[in-house]
Amino acid sequence: MSVTTSRRLAAVALTALAVSIVDAAPVAAAAAAADNGYVRLAHLSPDTPRVDVYLSSPTGAIGEQRFNGVGYGDVSGYNRLPTGSYAVAMRAAGASPTTDPVITTQVTVAAGRAYTVAGVGRFADLGLRIIEDDLALPPGGKAKVRIIQASVRAPVLGVSTAAGQSIATDVAFATTTPYRVVEPGLWTVNLQPAGGGKPSTLRANCRSGNVYSLIVVDAPDGRLKAELRPDATREGGIPVGGVDTGGGGTAARDGAAPGGKPVAPASSMLAGALLALGLAGVVVATRLRRPRRS
Amino acid sequence: MISRILTAAATLWRDRRRWLLPGVTTLVALAVTGTGWWAATDGPLAGLRQGKPTTWHDTGAAKRVHTSTGDWSAAPDPTRVRIPEIGVDSPLDPLGLDAKGALEVPTNYDHAGWYADGTPPGEQGPAVIVGHVDSQSAPAVFHRLYQLVPGDLIEVARGDRWVRFRVVSAQWYPKAQFPTALVYGPTPDAQLRLITCGGQFDPASRSYLDNLVVFAVES
Numbered sequence: 001m002s003v004t005t006s007r008r009l010a011a012v013a014l015t016a017l018a019v020s021i022v023d024a025a026p027v028a029a030a031a032a033a034a035d036n037g038y039v040r041l042a043h044l045s046p047d048t049p050r051v052d053v054y055l056s057s058p059t060g061a062i063g064e065q066r067f068n069g070v071g072y073g074d075v076s077g078y079n080r081l082p083t084g085s086y087a088v089a090m091r092a093a094g095a096s097p098t099t100d101p102v103i104t105t106q107v108t109v110a111a112g113r114a115y116t117v118a119g120v121g122r123f124a125d126l127g128l129r130i131i132e133d134d135l136a137l138p139p140g141g142k143a144k145v146r147i148i149q150a151s152v153r154a155p156v157l158g159v160s161t162a163a164g165q166s167i168a169t170d171v172a173f174a175t176t177t178p179y180r181v182v183e184p185g186l187w188t189v190n191l192q193p194a195g196g197g198k199p200s201t202l203r204a205n206c207r208s209g210n211v212y213s214l215i216v217v218d219a220p221d222g223r224l225k226a227e228l229r230p231d232a233t234r235e236g237g238i239p240v241g242g243v244d245t246g247g248g249g250t251a252a253r254d255g256a257a258p259g260g261k262p263v264a265p266a267s268s269m270l271a272g273a274l275l276a277l278g279l280a281g282v283v284v285a286t287r288l289r290r291p292r293r294s
Numbered sequence: 295m296i297s298r299i300l301t302a303a304a305t306l307w308r309d310r311r312r313w314l315l316p317g318v319t320t321l322v323a324l325a326v327t328g329t330g331w332w333a334a335t336d337g338p339l340a341g342l343r344q345g346k347p348t349t350w351h352d353t354g355a356a357k358r359v360h361t362s363t364g365d366w367s368a369a370p371d372p373t374r375v376r377i378p379e380i381g382v383d384s385p386l387d388p389l390g391l392d393a394k395g396a397l398e399v400p401t402n403y404d405h406a407g408w409y410a411d412g413t414p415p416g417e418q419g420p421a422v423i424v425g426h427v428d429s430q431s432a433p434a435v436f437h438r439l440y441q442l443v444p445g446d447l448i449e450v451a452r453g454d455r456w457v458r459f460r461v462v463s464a465q466w467y468p469k470a471q472f473p474t475a476l477v478y479g480p481t482p483d484a485q486l487r488l489i490t491c492g493g494q495f496d497p498a499s500r501s502y503l504d505n506l507v508v509f510a511v512e513s
Binding site for chain 1: 391394395396397399403409411412413414418419420422424425426427428429430431432433434436437462467469470472474475478479480481482483489490491492494495497500501502505511
C-alpha cells in the first residue's frame, strides 16, 4: 500500500511538474517582454501657482514619484514606465501629500508610446490633458514639429517661417496641433497673435529625423516666449538596409545559422521535455492500477 | 449497446483521477510540440513569429522610474564595449556609411564598431554598435550575441567612465525587410542597438540573409 501511495505521489508530482512548466512558460515570456512607454509632465497654466506633481501606480509598478515646485512653462524629461495605468496628481507646492490634490487624472501607457500630461487652461478651469506624442521617424529625412499653445496673452496665434511659409494658423490657447513634417534646417519662426499685437520670433534648429514640440508661453516681459523642445532625437544619416556582419565560417554545411537564429528548436526541446513528463505520468498512473488488479 | 457505452463512460469518469491529469498534460505537450514543429519548419521567418518587435521595455529595474542619467555630451568618443554575459570585451572602431548608404562594418572580425556619424552611446537617441558573427573561418566578436536576454548588461567606455545599458529585447529580421525606422528612428531617451548577422548563409552573395538586432536602454 505504501508503495502504491508513493507511486501515486510520484505520478502526481510528475504531472504537477509538467503542468507547472506549461503554466510558467508563458508568464516568464510575458515578463521578459514587458513593454515600456514614456510619460512626461508639464505645467502650462499661466495663472496657476507652482505645484508638486505626483506620479503613482495603482498596481505598484513603480514607487510614487514626486516632482517638486513645478512652475508655469516647466516640462519634465520623459519617464520610462512599464505599460499600464498611472495616476497623476497636482498639489500646491509644499502642500502635504495627504491633502486632497488640486487636480488628478489617469494616464494609460501603451507599449512604445509616449505621452505629455499637462496642466492646461486658466487656474479657474484648470485641466490635466493627456497629449499623445508621435515620436515615429519623420519620412524622407525631414523633421516633425507641433505647437503646444499655452499663451493666454495671445489666445489665438499663427506660426510661420520668416520666409512666409505657414506652419500653423489659428492655434488656440490650451490646444496642441498635430505634428507637421517640415524641411530640416535652421529656421526663423514668427509667432503672430491673431488679434494683432507684437509678433515674436525665435531661431529654431530642426534637425533631420528629429521630432519637436514648439511650446509657446507668456513671458514675464509681456511678450511671447517659445521654446523648441526635442521630443525624440537621433543623429547622422539613416543607414540603408541591413548590415553585412558575417563571413560564413561558422555556417553549417547546409548554410544554416551560426547560433541561435531559429527560435523554434528551443521551444521544441521544451515541448519534448513536457511530452516525456506527460508520458511518464501516464505510465506511472497506469502502473498504479496493477496492484489492484492482482 | 447504448447502455454499455454509457456504462463505459461512467467507469471512465469515475476513474478520471487516474488519467485526467497525465492525459491532459500529454495533450498539451503534443499541442506545444506541434506548434514548435510548425514554427521550426516555417522557413526563415520563423523567428519573427515570436512577437512583434518593440522598441522600449521594462528592464527589470522595478519600482524605479528612469529618466536620464548623466550628461554624456561632453564625454570623449566611445572606445570599448563590454558584455560580460557573453564574454565580449572589444575595442570600438568608428564606422560611417559606404557609397551605397549602407552601414560600414569593422574590417577586423574581432572588433566591434560604432556608427560614429550617429548618436554617441549615452546621449539621447539610438546609438548603434555592430560586430561580425563570424569570419570566413571562425567565430567573430558577436558570435554569441543571440544569447543575450532582457536585463543583460552592456557597457560602453567613454573616457574613463562607462555608459551602462540593459537589454530589453532581441529580434531577427530578414535583411531584405530591415526595420530601419525602428532601429535608427529617433528616441525619447538614450538607447543602444547591437547588430550582427545570422540565419541562412547565401554562398552566392557571401552573406547571411538575416540580421539580429538587440535593443537596449540606458539604465
